[in-house]
Amino acid sequence: MLRRRPSLPFIERWRDRHGRMRCYFRRRGSPRVVLQGDYGSDEFHASYAAALHGGEIEDSRPKIVRPGNGTLAALIASYMQDAAFKGLRDTTKAGYMSRLETIRREHGARSVAGLNQERIETLLEAYDNRPASKLDTLKKLRILIKHAMKKKWISGDPSTGIKRTKIGEIRAWTDDEVRQFETRWLIGSKQRTAFALMLYTGQRRSDVHRMTWQDISQRTGRIKVVQQKTGTKIQVPLHRNLIAVLEQARHNHVSILVTEWGKPFTVDGFSGFMRDAIKAAGLRLECQPHGLRRTAGRRLAEAGCTTKQIMAILGHKSIVEAERYTREADQIRLATDAMSLLEAQTENEICPNRPFQFGQAAKTSGEAM
Numbered sequence: 001m002l003r004r005r006p007s008l009p010f011i012e013r014w015r016d017r018h019g020r021m022r023c024y025f026r027r028r029g030s031p032r033v034v035l036q037g038d039y040g041s042d043e044f045h046a047s048y049a050a051a052l053h054g055g056e057i058e059d060s061r062p063k064i065v066r067p068g069n070g071t072l073a074a075l076i077a078s079y080m081q082d083a084a085f086k087g088l089r090d091t092t093k094a095g096y097m098s099r100l101e102t103i104r105r106e107h108g109a110r111s112v113a114g115l116n117q118e119r120i121e122t123l124l125e126a127y128d129n130r131p132a133s134k135l136d137t138l139k140k141l142r143i144l145i146k147h148a149m150k151k152k153w154i155s156g157d158p159s160t161g162i163k164r165t166k167i168g169e170i171r172a173w174t175d176d177e178v179r180q181f182e183t184r185w186l187i188g189s190k191q192r193t194a195f196a197l198m199l200y201t202g203q204r205r206s207d208v209h210r211m212t213w214q215d216i217s218q219r220t221g222r223i224k225v226v227q228q229k230t231g232t233k234i235q236v237p238l239h240r241n242l243i244a245v246l247e248q249a250r251h252n253h254v255s256i257l258v259t260e261w262g263k264p265f266t267v268d269g270f271s272g273f274m275r276d277a278i279k280a281a282g283l284r285l286e287c288q289p290h291g292l293r294r295t296a297g298r299r300l301a302e303a304g305c306t307t308k309q310i311m312a313i314l315g316h317k318s319i320v321e322a323e324r325y326t327r328e329a330d331q332i333r334l335a336t337d338a339m340s341l342l343e344a345q346t347e348n349e350i351c352p353n354r355p356f357q358f359g360q361a362a363k364t365s366g367e368a369m
Contacts, residue, residue, distance in 0.1 A: 008048065013039065025051035070153065072144070073108030076100050079147045091206065091228055091267075099140045112148050115158045124162075135165040172294035177287055184281035191277040193249040194257050194270070198289065200242035202296030202314045204229060205289055209270035211256045216246075225315070232315045297322070301329035 012024045012032070023035040025048060033051045037043025079085055080100070088096065107123060120141065127134035141159060148154045173181075178199070185191040197208045206228040215224045221243075222235040238246075249256065255264040265273065274289040293314065300310045310322040 010052070011035075011048075070112055071108060072110045072112060073104050075112050075144050075148055075153065076104050076108070078151060079144055082147060084147070089228075096140065096143075099136055100144075103137065103140060103144075112153050115145070115154070117158055117161055120159055120162060131165045138162065138164065170288050170290050170294065171286065172298045173287055173291050177283055178295065180283060181278065181281045181287075185277060187245050188248045190250070190257065191273075191280075193245055194274060195277070195292070196242050196245040197256065198274075198292040199296060200239040201225070201236045202293050202300075203227070203236070204293060205271055205274070206267045209257055209265040209267055212254050213251060213256060214254065227315050230315065230317060232317065234312070234315045236313055297325040298328070301325035302332075304329075 010025050010027050012026050014022055016022055021039060023039050023044065025033040025035055035044055035051065036047040080097075085093070085096070106126075110119075120138075123141075124134055124138060127137060138159070142157075145154070145157055145159055149157065181195060182192065185195065194208065197203075197211060198205070201208070201223060203225055204227070207225055210228070211223065211225070216222075216238070217224070220235070222237050224233070224235050226233050246256075253262060253264075257265055257270070259265055259269065259273075271289060278287050278289070297310055297314055300313060305313075305326075307319055307322045307326050310316070310325055311319065314322065316322045
Protein backbone atom coordinates (compact mmCIF):
# COMPACT_ATOMS: atom_id res chain seq x y z
CA MET A 1 0.00 0.00 0.00
CA LEU A 2 1.48 3.36 -1.12
CA ARG A 3 1.85 6.04 1.53
CA ARG A 4 -0.19 9.12 0.85
CA ARG A 5 2.01 12.00 -0.26
CA PRO A 6 1.70 15.34 1.56
CA SER A 7 -0.39 17.93 -0.26
CA LEU A 8 2.20 20.72 0.23
CA PRO A 9 5.26 20.69 -2.04
CA PHE A 10 8.77 20.10 -0.73
CA ILE A 11 7.49 18.38 2.42
CA GLU A 12 8.96 15.18 3.84
CA ARG A 13 7.20 13.40 6.70
CA TRP A 14 7.82 10.22 8.68
CA ARG A 15 7.41 8.87 12.19
CA ASP A 16 10.48 8.42 14.30
CA ARG A 17 11.11 5.47 16.62
CA HIS A 18 9.13 7.20 19.39
CA GLY A 19 6.04 7.46 17.18
CA ARG A 20 6.35 11.23 16.73
CA MET A 21 5.66 12.74 13.31
CA ARG A 22 8.68 14.61 11.92
CA CYS A 23 8.23 17.25 9.19
CA TYR A 24 10.99 18.71 6.98
CA PHE A 25 11.18 21.21 4.09
CA ARG A 26 13.48 20.04 1.31
CA ARG A 27 14.05 21.49 -2.16
CA ARG A 28 16.23 19.51 -4.53
CA GLY A 29 19.80 20.59 -4.11
CA SER A 30 19.07 22.45 -0.86
CA PRO A 31 19.62 21.35 2.73
CA ARG A 32 16.75 19.87 4.71
CA VAL A 33 15.01 22.32 7.09
CA VAL A 34 13.15 21.22 10.21
CA LEU A 35 9.56 22.52 10.34
CA GLN A 36 8.18 23.53 13.72
CA GLY A 37 4.81 22.48 15.20
CA ASP A 38 2.44 19.65 14.37
CA TYR A 39 1.56 19.15 10.71
CA GLY A 40 -1.31 21.49 9.79
CA SER A 41 -0.97 23.75 12.85
CA ASP A 42 -0.52 27.54 12.66
CA GLU A 43 3.07 27.18 13.83
CA PHE A 44 3.70 24.62 11.09
CA HIS A 45 2.26 26.85 8.31
CA ALA A 46 4.27 29.83 9.55
CA SER A 47 7.52 27.87 9.48
CA TYR A 48 6.61 26.37 6.08
CA ALA A 49 5.96 29.83 4.63
CA ALA A 50 9.30 31.07 5.96
CA ALA A 51 11.13 28.12 4.42
CA LEU A 52 9.28 28.45 1.13
CA HIS A 53 10.28 32.11 0.76
CA GLY A 54 13.81 31.61 1.91
CA GLY A 55 13.38 32.97 5.44
CA GLU A 56 15.09 31.55 8.50
CA ILE A 57 13.06 29.49 10.91
CA GLU A 58 13.61 30.15 14.58
CA ASP A 59 14.16 26.81 16.25
CA SER A 60 12.27 26.79 19.56
CA ARG A 61 13.67 23.44 20.62
CA PRO A 62 16.21 23.36 23.48
CA LYS A 63 19.79 23.36 22.25
CA ILE A 64 21.84 20.27 22.97
CA VAL A 65 24.87 21.35 24.95
CA ARG A 66 27.75 18.97 25.29
CA PRO A 67 28.76 18.53 28.91
CA GLY A 68 31.94 20.36 29.87
CA ASN A 69 34.97 18.37 30.90
CA GLY A 70 35.16 17.65 34.60
CA THR A 71 31.51 18.53 35.33
CA LEU A 72 28.81 16.42 36.92
CA ALA A 73 27.07 16.30 33.54
CA ALA A 74 30.20 14.82 31.96
CA LEU A 75 30.55 12.37 34.84
CA ILE A 76 26.97 11.19 34.38
CA ALA A 77 27.54 10.72 30.65
CA SER A 78 30.70 8.72 31.40
CA TYR A 79 28.97 6.56 34.01
CA MET A 80 26.12 5.70 31.63
CA GLN A 81 28.70 4.29 29.21
CA ASP A 82 30.30 2.20 31.94
CA ALA A 83 29.78 -1.55 32.22
CA ALA A 84 28.48 -1.12 35.79
CA PHE A 85 25.51 0.88 34.49
CA LYS A 86 24.96 -1.15 31.33
CA GLY A 87 24.82 -4.34 33.39
CA LEU A 88 21.82 -3.17 35.42
CA ARG A 89 18.34 -4.53 34.75
CA ASP A 90 16.21 -2.34 32.49
CA THR A 91 13.83 -1.42 35.31
CA THR A 92 16.75 -0.48 37.56
CA LYS A 93 18.27 1.59 34.76
CA ALA A 94 15.02 3.52 34.38
CA GLY A 95 15.05 4.43 38.07
CA TYR A 96 18.72 5.44 37.93
CA MET A 97 18.24 7.53 34.79
CA SER A 98 15.34 9.44 36.32
CA ARG A 99 17.42 10.52 39.33
CA LEU A 100 20.60 11.09 37.31
CA GLU A 101 18.72 13.31 34.88
CA THR A 102 17.48 15.43 37.79
CA ILE A 103 21.05 15.80 39.06
CA ARG A 104 22.30 16.64 35.57
CA ARG A 105 19.56 19.20 34.95
CA GLU A 106 19.94 20.99 38.30
CA HIS A 107 23.66 20.58 39.03
CA GLY A 108 25.30 19.41 35.78
CA ALA A 109 27.57 22.47 35.52
CA ARG A 110 29.17 21.83 38.91
CA SER A 111 32.80 20.79 38.94
CA VAL A 112 33.41 17.25 40.18
CA ALA A 113 36.81 18.23 41.56
CA GLY A 114 35.17 21.08 43.49
CA LEU A 115 32.77 18.84 45.37
CA ASN A 116 33.23 18.69 49.11
CA GLN A 117 31.09 17.68 52.06
CA GLU A 118 29.70 21.19 52.57
CA ARG A 119 28.69 21.61 48.93
CA ILE A 120 27.05 18.18 48.78
CA GLU A 121 25.08 18.92 51.96
CA THR A 122 23.96 22.25 50.45
CA LEU A 123 22.87 20.41 47.31
CA LEU A 124 20.84 17.97 49.40
CA GLU A 125 19.08 20.71 51.38
CA ALA A 126 16.60 21.15 48.53
CA TYR A 127 15.17 17.74 49.50
CA ASP A 128 14.76 18.37 53.23
CA ASN A 129 10.98 18.01 52.96
CA ARG A 130 11.33 14.87 50.82
CA PRO A 131 13.49 12.45 52.82
CA ALA A 132 13.13 9.56 50.37
CA SER A 133 14.29 11.73 47.44
CA LYS A 134 17.11 13.11 49.59
CA LEU A 135 18.34 9.61 50.41
CA ASP A 136 18.09 8.46 46.78
CA THR A 137 19.97 11.55 45.56
CA LEU A 138 22.78 10.87 48.04
CA LYS A 139 22.94 7.23 46.91
CA LYS A 140 23.24 8.24 43.25
CA LEU A 141 25.85 10.90 44.04
CA ARG A 142 27.94 8.28 45.82
CA ILE A 143 27.68 6.00 42.79
CA LEU A 144 28.89 8.87 40.61
CA ILE A 145 31.69 9.70 43.04
CA LYS A 146 32.82 6.07 43.03
CA HIS A 147 32.91 6.20 39.21
CA ALA A 148 34.88 9.48 39.33
CA MET A 149 37.45 7.87 41.63
CA LYS A 150 37.67 4.91 39.27
CA LYS A 151 38.36 7.31 36.38
CA LYS A 152 40.97 9.22 38.48
CA TRP A 153 38.91 12.43 38.31
CA ILE A 154 39.16 12.74 42.09
CA SER A 155 41.32 10.98 44.67
CA GLY A 156 38.91 10.74 47.62
CA ASP A 157 35.23 10.53 48.49
CA PRO A 158 33.89 13.99 49.41
CA SER A 159 30.63 12.46 50.69
CA THR A 160 32.39 10.70 53.58
CA GLY A 161 30.83 11.85 56.83
CA ILE A 162 27.43 12.68 55.38
CA LYS A 163 24.83 10.66 57.25
CA ARG A 164 22.07 8.86 55.38
CA THR A 165 18.64 10.38 55.80
CA LYS A 166 16.36 8.28 57.97
CA ILE A 167 12.98 7.65 56.41
CA GLY A 168 9.97 6.12 58.05
CA GLU A 169 9.50 2.42 57.47
CA ILE A 170 6.41 1.40 55.53
CA ARG A 171 4.19 -0.36 58.03
CA ALA A 172 1.79 -3.27 57.71
CA TRP A 173 -1.93 -2.54 57.51
CA THR A 174 -4.09 -3.30 60.52
CA ASP A 175 -6.95 -5.78 60.19
CA ASP A 176 -9.42 -2.90 60.61
CA GLU A 177 -7.82 -1.07 57.67
CA VAL A 178 -8.02 -4.21 55.55
CA ARG A 179 -11.73 -4.53 56.35
CA GLN A 180 -12.30 -0.84 55.56
CA PHE A 181 -10.80 -1.23 52.09
CA GLU A 182 -12.79 -4.41 51.43
CA THR A 183 -15.99 -2.70 52.54
CA ARG A 184 -15.42 0.12 50.04
CA TRP A 185 -14.31 -2.08 47.13
CA LEU A 186 -16.45 -5.18 46.75
CA ILE A 187 -15.54 -8.41 45.00
CA GLY A 188 -15.83 -7.90 41.25
CA SER A 189 -14.17 -4.48 41.22
CA LYS A 190 -10.71 -4.10 39.70
CA GLN A 191 -9.57 -2.39 42.91
CA ARG A 192 -10.53 -5.41 45.01
CA THR A 193 -8.82 -7.79 42.60
CA ALA A 194 -5.56 -5.81 42.77
CA PHE A 195 -5.83 -5.57 46.55
CA ALA A 196 -6.40 -9.31 46.96
CA LEU A 197 -3.47 -10.19 44.69
CA MET A 198 -1.15 -8.04 46.79
CA LEU A 199 -2.49 -9.17 50.16
CA TYR A 200 -2.76 -12.91 49.52
CA THR A 201 0.39 -13.42 47.42
CA GLY A 202 2.55 -10.96 49.38
CA GLN A 203 4.29 -9.80 46.21
CA ARG A 204 5.58 -6.36 45.26
CA ARG A 205 3.75 -3.91 42.99
CA SER A 206 6.36 -4.53 40.28
CA ASP A 207 5.31 -8.20 40.24
CA VAL A 208 1.55 -7.95 40.83
CA HIS A 209 0.86 -5.60 37.92
CA ARG A 210 2.54 -8.10 35.53
CA MET A 211 0.58 -11.17 36.65
CA THR A 212 -1.31 -12.97 33.89
CA TRP A 213 -4.04 -15.60 33.87
CA GLN A 214 -1.56 -18.03 32.32
CA ASP A 215 0.61 -17.72 35.43
CA ILE A 216 -2.12 -19.54 37.37
CA SER A 217 -2.11 -23.33 37.24
CA GLN A 218 -5.58 -24.89 37.50
CA ARG A 219 -3.93 -28.23 38.25
CA THR A 220 -1.70 -27.14 41.15
CA GLY A 221 -3.67 -24.13 42.38
CA ARG A 222 -0.53 -22.00 42.42
CA ILE A 223 0.55 -18.79 40.68
CA LYS A 224 4.03 -18.51 39.20
CA VAL A 225 6.04 -15.35 39.93
CA VAL A 226 9.44 -14.23 38.68
CA GLN A 227 10.28 -11.35 41.00
CA GLN A 228 11.47 -8.37 39.02
CA LYS A 229 13.64 -6.97 41.79
CA THR A 230 15.64 -10.12 42.54
CA GLY A 231 14.89 -12.49 39.66
CA THR A 232 13.73 -15.09 42.19
CA LYS A 233 11.32 -17.69 40.77
CA ILE A 234 8.58 -18.82 43.16
CA GLN A 235 5.18 -20.46 43.12
CA VAL A 236 2.60 -19.17 45.58
CA PRO A 237 -0.46 -21.31 46.48
CA LEU A 238 -3.71 -19.41 45.96
CA HIS A 239 -5.50 -18.56 49.20
CA ARG A 240 -9.19 -19.45 49.14
CA ASN A 241 -10.10 -15.79 49.63
CA LEU A 242 -8.04 -14.87 46.58
CA ILE A 243 -9.70 -17.63 44.53
CA ALA A 244 -13.12 -16.21 45.42
CA VAL A 245 -12.03 -12.78 44.17
CA LEU A 246 -10.43 -14.08 40.96
CA GLU A 247 -13.55 -16.09 40.09
CA GLN A 248 -15.49 -12.81 39.92
CA ALA A 249 -12.78 -10.79 38.15
CA ARG A 250 -13.01 -9.82 34.50
CA HIS A 251 -11.15 -12.21 32.23
CA ASN A 252 -10.92 -10.30 28.96
CA HIS A 253 -7.15 -9.86 28.66
CA VAL A 254 -4.04 -11.96 29.11
CA SER A 255 -3.09 -9.71 32.06
CA ILE A 256 -5.20 -10.03 35.20
CA LEU A 257 -5.08 -6.26 35.80
CA VAL A 258 -5.50 -3.76 32.96
CA THR A 259 -6.13 -0.02 32.66
CA GLU A 260 -9.40 1.62 31.66
CA TRP A 261 -8.18 1.41 28.06
CA GLY A 262 -7.61 -2.33 28.25
CA LYS A 263 -3.82 -2.09 28.36
CA PRO A 264 -1.48 -3.66 30.94
CA PHE A 265 -0.42 -1.34 33.76
CA THR A 266 3.04 0.11 34.09
CA VAL A 267 4.43 -0.10 37.61
CA ASP A 268 3.98 3.65 38.11
CA GLY A 269 0.47 3.55 36.69
CA PHE A 270 -0.42 0.66 38.97
CA SER A 271 0.99 2.51 41.98
CA GLY A 272 -1.17 5.53 41.19
CA PHE A 273 -4.22 3.31 40.67
CA MET A 274 -3.75 1.68 44.09
CA ARG A 275 -3.19 5.01 45.85
CA ASP A 276 -6.40 6.37 44.34
CA ALA A 277 -8.28 3.28 45.55
CA ILE A 278 -6.82 3.61 49.05
CA LYS A 279 -7.75 7.30 49.20
CA ALA A 280 -11.29 6.55 47.99
CA ALA A 281 -11.62 4.01 50.83
CA GLY A 282 -11.00 6.83 53.32
CA LEU A 283 -7.73 5.37 54.60
CA ARG A 284 -4.76 7.36 55.85
CA LEU A 285 -1.78 8.15 53.62
CA GLU A 286 0.41 5.84 55.69
CA CYS A 287 -1.60 2.91 54.30
CA GLN A 288 0.68 2.36 51.32
CA PRO A 289 0.42 -0.37 48.66
CA HIS A 290 3.73 -1.91 49.73
CA GLY A 291 2.34 -2.17 53.25
CA LEU A 292 0.14 -5.03 52.02
CA ARG A 293 3.27 -7.12 51.47
CA ARG A 294 4.19 -6.45 55.09
CA THR A 295 0.64 -7.32 56.12
CA ALA A 296 1.02 -10.67 54.38
CA GLY A 297 4.27 -11.30 56.26
CA ARG A 298 2.69 -10.31 59.58
CA ARG A 299 -0.29 -12.62 59.05
CA LEU A 300 1.96 -15.53 58.10
CA ALA A 301 4.02 -15.03 61.26
CA GLU A 302 0.93 -14.71 63.45
CA ALA A 303 -0.37 -17.97 61.96
CA GLY A 304 2.76 -19.68 63.32
CA CYS A 305 4.73 -19.94 60.05
CA THR A 306 8.47 -20.47 60.35
CA THR A 307 11.03 -18.05 58.94
CA LYS A 308 11.70 -20.33 55.97
CA GLN A 309 7.98 -20.69 55.24
CA ILE A 310 7.62 -16.89 55.14
CA MET A 311 10.66 -16.67 52.85
CA ALA A 312 9.05 -19.23 50.52
CA ILE A 313 5.92 -17.07 50.12
CA LEU A 314 7.49 -13.62 50.00
CA GLY A 315 10.57 -14.66 48.04
CA HIS A 316 13.11 -13.20 50.48
CA LYS A 317 16.69 -14.25 49.85
CA SER A 318 17.89 -13.01 53.23
CA ILE A 319 16.66 -14.63 56.41
CA VAL A 320 17.01 -11.32 58.30
CA GLU A 321 13.91 -9.70 56.79
CA ALA A 322 11.71 -12.74 57.35
CA GLU A 323 12.94 -13.09 60.94
CA ARG A 324 11.59 -9.62 61.69
CA TYR A 325 8.04 -10.91 61.20
CA THR A 326 8.58 -14.00 63.33
CA ARG A 327 10.24 -11.98 66.12
CA GLU A 328 7.26 -9.62 66.32
CA ALA A 329 4.76 -12.49 66.29
CA ASP A 330 6.77 -14.46 68.85
CA GLN A 331 6.93 -11.42 71.14
CA ILE A 332 3.16 -11.01 71.08
CA ARG A 333 2.57 -14.73 71.53
CA LEU A 334 5.08 -15.07 74.37
CA ALA A 335 3.80 -11.93 76.11
CA THR A 336 0.23 -13.24 75.91
CA ASP A 337 1.26 -16.62 77.30
CA ALA A 338 3.27 -14.97 80.07
CA MET A 339 0.38 -12.77 81.14
CA SER A 340 -1.95 -15.79 81.14
CA LEU A 341 0.46 -17.66 83.44
CA LEU A 342 0.68 -14.65 85.75
CA GLU A 343 -3.10 -14.31 85.92
CA ALA A 344 -3.46 -18.05 86.64
CA GLN A 345 -0.97 -17.77 89.53
CA THR A 346 -2.66 -14.76 91.13
CA GLU A 347 -6.32 -15.44 90.35
CA ASN A 348 -7.03 -16.57 93.94
CA GLU A 349 -5.19 -13.68 95.60
CA ILE A 350 -7.27 -10.71 94.52
CA CYS A 351 -10.33 -11.13 92.39
CA PRO A 352 -12.39 -7.93 92.45
CA ASN A 353 -16.04 -8.58 91.81
CA ARG A 354 -16.70 -5.61 89.51
CA PRO A 355 -17.13 -4.96 85.78
CA PHE A 356 -14.03 -4.40 83.65
CA GLN A 357 -14.02 -0.61 83.21
CA PHE A 358 -11.49 2.15 82.81
CA GLY A 359 -11.83 5.77 83.81
CA GLN A 360 -14.66 5.43 86.35
CA ALA A 361 -15.66 8.75 87.85
CA ALA A 362 -14.67 9.22 91.48
CA LYS A 363 -17.48 9.27 94.03
CA THR A 364 -15.96 12.23 95.89
CA SER A 365 -14.79 15.43 94.34
CA GLY A 366 -11.56 17.21 95.10
CA GLU A 367 -8.47 18.73 93.62
CA ALA A 368 -6.14 16.50 91.69
CA MET A 369 -2.84 15.82 93.35
